[in-house]
Amino acid sequence: MKSVPKLIRRFVGIMLLAAVLLVGLNFILLAVYTLSWMPNAYPWKTAEEVAGYLVQDDGSYFLPEEIARELEEADVWGILIDNTAMQVVWQSDNLPETVPEVYSAADIARLTRGYIDGYPTFTAGAENGLVVLGYPKDSFWKHMWPSWDYDLIADLPKTMFSVLAVNIALIFVIYMLANSGLLKAVKPIVRGIQALPAKEAIHIREKGLLSELAVNINKTSEILQSQSRQLRKKETARANWIAGVSHDIRTPLSMIMGYAGQLESDMRLSEEDRKKAAVIVQQSKRMRNLINDLNLASKLEYNMQPVNPARQNLIAVVRQAAVDFINMDIDEKYPVEWETDENLTACFAEVDGELIKRAVSNLISNCINHNKQGCRIHVSVRVENSNCITAVEDDGVGADEELIKRLDNAPHYMVCDENISEQRHGLGLLIVKQIMVVHGGTVHIGHSAYGGFSVQLILPLAGAGNGK
Amino acid sequence: MSFDYLKQKRIMLVDDEQELLDLVASILKEEGFTNVQTAKTVNEAIALSEKYCPELAILDVMLPDGSGFDLMKRLKSIADYPVLFLTARGEDEDKFCGFGLGADDYMVKPFLPKELLFRVNAILRRSYKAENPLVKLATSEIDFDRAEVIRDGEHISLTAKEHDILAALYRNAGRIVTIDALCEAAWGDNPFGYENSLMAHIRRIREKIEASPSHPVSLITIKGLGYKLMVEGK
Numbered sequence: 001m002k003s004v005p006k007l008i009r010r011f012v013g014i015m016l017l018a019a020v021l022l023v024g025l026n027f028i029l030l031a032v033y034t035l036s037w038m039p040n041a042y043p044w045k046t047a048e049e050v051a052g053y054l055v056q057d058d059g060s061y062f063l064p065e066e067i068a069r070e071l072e073e074a075d076v077w078g079i080l081i082d083n084t085a086m087q088v089v090w091q092s093d094n095l096p097e098t099v100p101e102v103y104s105a106a107d108i109a110r111l112t113r114g115y116i117d118g119y120p121t122f123t124a125g126a127e128n129g130l131v132v133l134g135y136p137k138d139s140f141w142k143h144m145w146p147s148w149d150y151d152l153i154a155d156l157p158k159t160m161f162s163v164l165a166v167n168i169a170l171i172f173v174i175y176m177l178a179n180s181g182l183l184k185a186v187k188p189i190v191r192g193i194q195a196l197p198a199k200e201a202i203h204i205r206e207k208g209l210l211s212e213l214a215v216n217i218n219k220t221s222e223i224l225q226s227q228s229r230q231l232r233k234k235e236t237a238r239a240n241w242i243a244g245v246s247h248d249i250r251t252p253l254s255m256i257m258g259y260a261g262q263l264e265s266d267m268r269l270s271e272e273d274r275k276k277a278a279v280i281v282q283q284s285k286r287m288r289n290l291i292n293d294l295n296l297a298s299k300l301e302y303n304m305q306p307v308n309p310a311r312q313n314l315i316a317v318v319r320q321a322a323v324d325f326i327n328m329d330i331d332e333k334y335p336v337e338w339e340t341d342e343n344l345t346a347c348f349a350e351v352d353g354e355l356i357k358r359a360v361s362n363l364i365s366n367c368i369n370h371n372k373q374g375c376r377i378h379v380s381v382r383v384e385n386s387n388c389i390t391a392v393e394d395d396g397v398g399a400d401e402e403l404i405k406r407l408d409n410a411p412h413y414m415v416c417d418e419n420i421s422e423q424r425h426g427l428g429l430l431i432v433k434q435i436m437v438v439h440g441g442t443v444h445i446g447h448s449a450y451g452g453f454s455v456q457l458i459l460p461l462a463g464a465g466n467g468k
Numbered sequence: 469m470s471f472d473y474l475k476q477k478r479i480m481l482v483d484d485e486q487e488l489l490d491l492v493a494s495i496l497k498e499e500g501f502t503n504v505q506t507a508k509t510v511n512e513a514i515a516l517s518e519k520y521c522p523e524l525a526i527l528d529v530m531l532p533d534g535s536g537f538d539l540m541k542r543l544k545s546i547a548d549y550p551v552l553f554l555t556a557r558g559e560d561e562d563k564f565c566g567f568g569l570g571a572d573d574y575m576v577k578p579f580l581p582k583e584l585l586f587r588v589n590a591i592l593r594r595s596y597k598a599e600n601p602l603v604k605l606a607t608s609e610i611d612f613d614r615a616e617v618i619r620d621g622e623h624i625s626l627t628a629k630e631h632d633i634l635a636a637l638y639r640n641a642g643r644i645v646t647i648d649a650l651c652e653a654a655w656g657d658n659p660f661g662y663e664n665s666l667m668a669h670i671r672r673i674r675e676k677i678e679a680s681p682s683h684p685v686s687l688i689t690i691k692g693l694g695y696k697l698m699v700e701g702k
Binding site: 248251253257258262265285313315316 | 577646
């Protein structure tokens with residue numbers, strides 16, 4: 001949910017920036033616009049100019065041709081009101097008839113501030129009178145009451161600043177009010193989306209602004225749920241199928257194994273025939289191991305194997321696995337050596353003893369399967385850095401670096417690709433890896449100090465009371 | 469053969485597959501068991517049990533008219549004798565279920581003749597040891613009932629711990645029993661730190677059963693792993 005406050009900060013930031021930019025832009029535009037009108041907004045100056053050029057000659061007034069033409073082109077008329085007579089003593093040719101000839105002091109004051117008959121007028125003092133220029137109607141707007149309260153002007157900066165502040169605050173409040181509804185609607189959606197990868201079942205209320213999104217998220221969650229149910233069903237079916245097949249193979253294999261076993265020890269048969277029977281026994285044992293492995297591997301993969309971890313003495317568990325092996329397979333070609341330090345008598349870990357036994361006997365079987373010529377198998381348990389390390393090593397053919405690397409990197413789950421031959425070899429080790437994953441341990445594959453292959457099972461020790 | 473009396477035991481086989489019945493019967497007969505009877509259904513087994521009074525039953529878990537576990541319950545209500553299960557289902561829950569009901573052992577198919585025979589012999593030895601208390605070793609005999617060893621006509625008594633340890637070894641005669649399993653047999657569950665005591669007891673047992681305790685031939689040490697009791701006739 002960290003993303004929501006971040007989102008809000010981003011929104012508010014953008015909004016404030018936009019407001020400031022907008023105000024600034026407006027000021028600039030206003031300035032440019034006003035400046036562009038400045039040159040034309042100087043009729044007062046023109047009036048001064050006309051007053052300067054107007055010359056008295058022989059009691060009558062005269063304006064140079066040039067200036068008169070300019071005024072005429074701009075459709076501006078002009079008059080000169082004499083100071084003492086208070087009547088028009090000079091006028092331009094285009095003077096409208098409605099302009100009066102005689103003026104009182106009040107008329108002068110009014111026309112200075114405002115208009116004569118709707119013509120905006122501008123004045124300038126001449127030598128003996130007042131020049132008045134009349135501009136076309138609607139060409140200028142004149143401010144007729146140009147006075148303000150002194151305090152108003154004095155407080156202007158303060159007033160403007162507070163208005164600006166109030167504006168910003170208002171915008172903020174309006175924004176928050178408008179968006180809190182949106183945020184309220186977004187929150188459950190964000191929570192829902194964040195819960196989706198966890199494969200939880202999600203149901204968001206399908207109301208409010210973003211109800212469409214909520215509906216879609218609910219649908220997605222439903223699809224995910226049903227997909228994982230389907231997958232689970234499929235996995236269960238597959239594991240059951242494997243269990244069923246292995247069950248059906250067990251009974252016929254019993255006959256093969258049983259009778260071959262009898263023939264193997266039947267002294268009435270020739271040595272050669274007994275050897276043949278022995279091969280059948282060996283091969284059916286391999287099949288038995290394969291069935292057991294396949295069954296356990298599929299159950300571990302689909303989490304159908306019940307794991308019952310309990311505080312166990314790993315030394316006893318591993319020792320039992322080694323002894324079971326010696327008791328079952330009395331073959332002088334594969335002596336098993338117990339290399340554990342005699343002073344280490346107990347090494348506790350939270351494990352499922354049966355599964356760990358299975359892992360160790362798989363490793364011992366591996367040594368035998370890969371060393372047809374026979375080999376010495378070394379089993380040991382030791383404690384290192386609050387880990388319990390069980391090692392099964394041999395002095396047989398071992399493996400080259402490439403194979404070790406490949407075995408070490410092989411995944412702990414079943415992979416199904418074209419490369420089936422790799423899978424065929426790996427089932428025994430795959431189970432060992434699966435068992436270690438279930439227990440939170442690791443598998444380390446490498447070279448043995450005894451010359452052959454080495455596999456180490458590294459399991460975390462249980463809390464208190466380890467060893468002696 | 470010191471176990472000859474066990475070969476006379478009446479054994480009942482129950483499995484719905486004729487071939488398997490034939491196989492197991494043939495394995496047992498070859499080993500010298502002479503009284504083997506077979507049944508294919510729960511009802512047949514109960515009828516046979518009443519008539520024949522078996523001393524060991526080998527049962528399949530899945531039978532056409534009921535489960536082997538239910539059959540065992542009914543058999544045990546008629547007479548108490550050991551039961552060994554043979555099954556094609558290797559699941560643990562079946563195992564616990566079987567032992568919880570009082571099964572003596574459990575085997576998953578397929579199996580080798582020697583594996584079956586080892587279990588049958590172990591169960592019979594354990595269940596009927598009182599009938600022939602004398603166990604023959606290389607240079608002595610053990611009388612578990614009286615807790616004594618007979619060597620050169622001399623009766624030497626065993627302590628309770630020595631008896632327990634020897635009994636555990638005898639149950640698995642010819643096989644290695646781990647140090648941990650022996651400690652458990654003598655001192656109960658979670659036996660840690662008894663390794664040295666166990667060694668002392670083994671030494672004293674050897675003084676009683678071996679002609680030359682420093683060169684044992686009956687009670688053999690498997691370095692680091694455990695001990696093995698060699699019984700005559702095995």
